[in-house]
Amino acid sequence: MMPIGPLMKEHRLIEKVIAVMREEAEKIQVYNKVDPIVIETIVDFIRMYADRTHHGKEEDILFRDLNNKELSSEHKNTMEELVQEHVWARETTGSLVEAKEDYESGNKGALDKMVALLNKLTEFYPKHIKKEDKDFFIPVMDYFSEEAQDKMLDEFWDFDKQLIHEKYEKVYENLKRKV
Ligand SMILES: [Fe+2]
Ligand SMILES: [Fe+2]
Secondary structure, eight states, X not given: OOTHHHHHHHHHHHHHHHHHXXXXXXXXXXXXXXXXXXXXXXXXXXXXIIIXXXXXXXXXXXXXXXXXXXXXXHHHHHHHHHXXXXXXXXHHHHHHHHHHHHHXXXXXXXXXXXXXXXXXXXXXXXXXXXXXXXXXXXXXXXXXXXXXXXXXXXXHHHHHHHHHHHHHHHHHHHHHHHO
C-alpha cells in the first residue's frame, strides 16, 4: 500500500463527521439551542483525529520528507497552501470552542457564531480534502521510491500508535481539572 492509502481513508471518516456537523448546524438554527456536549465531541474529533492524527502525519512525515525533495513550483505552492489551511482550521476550531464557552456562560448570541463557524468548517474541509486527493497526494508519490514509500507507511503506523496514549493522557488531564 502507498502511504497516501491511510491518509485517503482518514479523509473518508472526516467527510462523514463533516456531514454530521452540517446537520448539527441546521438543528441549532431550527431549535435555537445547542447541546454543548455535541460541540465538544465535534471539537475533540477535529483536534485529535483530523488535526493531530491526520494533519500530523501529513505535516510531520509526508510534508517533512517532501521538503527535502526538489519539488515543482506547483507542488511547492500547493504544499504551502495546505499547511496554511491546516493553520486556518486550527484557529477556526479554537474560535468554535470560545463560542461554545461563551454560550455556556449565558450569551445566547453565541449560537449564531457557532453556526457560522460550523458552516465555515464544513465548507472548508471538502475543498481541502479534494485538493489533496485530486491534485497532490498521487502526483507527489513520484518523488519517492517504492522503498521510501514503504518506510513512510511504517512511520505512519508508528505515529498512529503513540496517539492512543496521547489521547488518554489528555483525558486524564481534563478529568483532573474537572474533578
Ligand atoms: Fe491536510
Ligand atoms: Fe488531509
